[in-house]
Amino acid sequence: MPALSTEGQTTNEGGGRKAAPYRRPYWLGALVSAMGALWLYNAYFLPQGARYAAIGPGLFVTIAGAGLLILGIILMVQIHRGERFEPQDAEDAAADAPMDRNAFLIALLAVVLPIIIMRPFGLPITAMIAFTLVCRAFGSRAWVVNLITGAIIGALAWFLFSRLGLQLGPFFGQRSNTLFAFLGF
Amino acid sequence: MSTFELLMQGFGVALQPVNLMWALIGSVLGTAIGILPGIGPALTIALLLPVTITLAPESAFIMFAGVLYGAMYGGSTTSILINTPGEAGSMMTALEGNKMARAGRGAAALATAAIGSFVAGTIATLALTFIAPAIAELAFYFRPADYFAITVLAFCSVAVVMGRSRTRGFISLFIGIALGVVGIDAMAGQPRLTFGMMQLLKGIELTVVLVSLFAVGEMLYVASRYRSVPGTMVSIKGQSWFTRNDFKRSWAPWLRGTAIGFPLGALPGSGSEIPTMLSYTLERKLSRSGEFGKGAIEGVAGPEAANNAAAAGILVPLLTLGLPTSATAAVLLAAFQNYGLQPGPNLFSNNPALVWGLIASLYIGNCMLLVLNLPLVGLWVQLLRIPRPQLYAGILVFAMIGVWGLAQSWVDLTIMALVGLMGYVMRVYDFPIAPVLIGLILGPMAEGYLRTALAASQGNPVALVSTPVSATVMTIAVLIFALPPLLKRLKADA
């Protein structure tokens, strides 16, 4: 997660001069170029032409890959020349404030955790956990209230939208028998 | 019998108390489900298809019409208030609408969206009543080269949402195009960039990207820089209702949006995305207030009207020709078939009560939604009074439900996390968000039409500008791109 290492040290002083502790975010351009390279690599295995259409399935992949590769390099050059980035305005956020890394990581956990627990534990429990984590990231310490609110929102949403015919999986999730027998559930 | 008499008969059907009740249920249901990110009218109606077994066809279609319009209203509400467009059609609304809500003008934004939708819906329904057959013929007239030219024109609209840096704007656009090529290539049936994963064969769902970029990215960003200043809990400072000045600024965009949305909605493939993008571009180009990007009411009024007019537009080829031009229309066609009915010219002669009842119910549905939504505007903005931790937590939970409900796939949840993280980085380093979505929506469309046009002409590129429409639209697109810098240079020389 390179975003953390550089962003944590961003300050407001120095227009990208060497004296400032500002670390230039070259990784941004590198990441864009890497994505472009990955797409180009995949395009290499796709036919670029077609019998009659002149352009084949590979062309747009090549365009997207080459575009990203070049744009990433341009961005790195711009960064080298001292391009500065001003965070976008958002309500409730102080754009010039340093990043609160702990809050960010807790919020990210709320997004990542459902990938693992959504299927085995079901939507309501997952919603309850994600809800509480986000509240914590925003500084709320009312654990019990948040857990209950999250559970109610999750359960209500599950009930309503399942009744409407939306498939949201079993209420308490679908555990693979072998795995959970192994874990002793 | 004249069209007018037939329409009056239709009102006779639609105004029966039982059918009014179904229109109400449809409208409420559509609004409610439109609030859930990612669940649009097509999926909602698909979920309701089983009712065709028990309901009379008139009642069912009257309810579906309510759902269709209701989902549009619901989508704009979340776009404006919590910057979470539920579907591609309300993406443009979020750009200016949410800025307005932050400036304490949420009520005005919601009102212009609701009234604009009503105006557009009414005009479009009138057009559907009286000139539908003529408009429907357009569908047969347009060739792949014409559609390709329209996508190029829409691509040019990207420039207006580029933000401060061209490089970063183009990076956003190309990321969108790159994500758009994932999945099975429709023309050659070849998997592209699926990394051997089954779940990626169907491509990256637009709604997942939409929800993640807006809702998840925003939540992560605000969490990392959250400063709760006492007293700012209530962000609706001095509720300014819809003023006379707002109306003066809104009515022209409503009409222009309707004029763009209705005919484009009637064409196969253009959906609600292209009309809303074009309307936003047009309003931004026409605007002199300099408010665009900071919450211009024109930027909400135009796209919202275009979105609703396009929704009525899709009914034109469906009812008159039996030609489904969008996902929603395809689901409606399935509903017709469940009743053993085949939409098309014969439907008008064989089932006048059904067709005219449906058209009349569109008028009624629109009125009902206006009555339902205008008083609720005040209630909706109360949503913003929820304390921030719980509000953002709620947004994430709803985004998650929307993504999970699509296919119960952990792959979608992973994409949500990755794209959400990308949305966070884009906010920190000031990359514009909208071009990603424009690339993702238009890239595959442009590719498909380009390849069809070229294959049909055996690779002759002249075919791309060989029809009057394609030549004209292509010229407009080039002018939009080339004219402003050219004028600037001329002025500088003078």
Add this chain to the structure above:
Amino acid sequence: MNLKSAVLPAALALGLLTGAAQAQVNVMLPAGTGGGWDTTGRQAFAAMNAAGIYTGGVNFTNTGGAGGTIGLAEFLSTSTGSADALAVFGAITVGAIELNSSPINLAEFRPVARLTAEYLVIAVAANSDIDTLEELAAALKANPGGTPVGGGSAGGVDHIALALFAQAAEVPVADLNYIPQTSGAETVTGIVNGTLVAGISGTSEFSQFAEQGRIKILGVTSAERRESLPDVPTFAEAGYDVELANWRGVLAAPGAPDDNYSMWVENFAKLAESDAWKQVLATQGWDDYYLGGEEFGAFIAEQTETQGQILRDAGLVN
């Protein structure tokens, strides 16, 4: 929460209407809601319920994409060995497995029943010089590139039908200018405005446009002439050996216990005889194409063989 108070009554009213029953059999519908496979599955169980053949609960899962291969892969991983797990699939799946080099092997599943078929038709614009299949074959032979033909996805049944026709007319399959369209609507408009010289699609999608006088239907892929299209010759009549249907059927999970398997084979056999199902076929415009149990298995094996060969001839699969 205002939101909730608005949703609740409507949702309850609707929930009662649609009625979510206790799940007893799990049915995988490997396509989006509202599509052909979805309708087939849901209508089949509705008819079974109405006819009293099976009145227990049914739990449907929709997992669409890639010709059903995504849904079947999930079915394979979640339901192998399950007693009461079924999946709907069809002719398109056979080609899609080859085309996407999917690891699925249809022979692993237990074949329950083939249910419906829709035959394909080939059409040209109403004002086209081409009036018969022979003339279309001649045009394809003289200038295959200049005779673009549209239809469904690459390697799907429409494409296979055209390839069979080309083979019968001695046109190299690899020379065909076949242009997949995203929907039947696009194929029709393409034929009418001259982008495509001809188009292939299901009977139901084309017949009303022929009635409107916009297109001419040249041939149908069924063995006998269709009642609804009495003037349209079959390909066989015109001397081309093309008999092909877009069929849909039901599979049971691999390793399903014999008792449950034979119960479902029997249930679907009864369904095929029932009036409720005949009613569904009539309203939906589907053809009865019932074939039960192991005979269906032999049919799938044969289809896998022929379609694979055609896709190789067309250069779509190595």
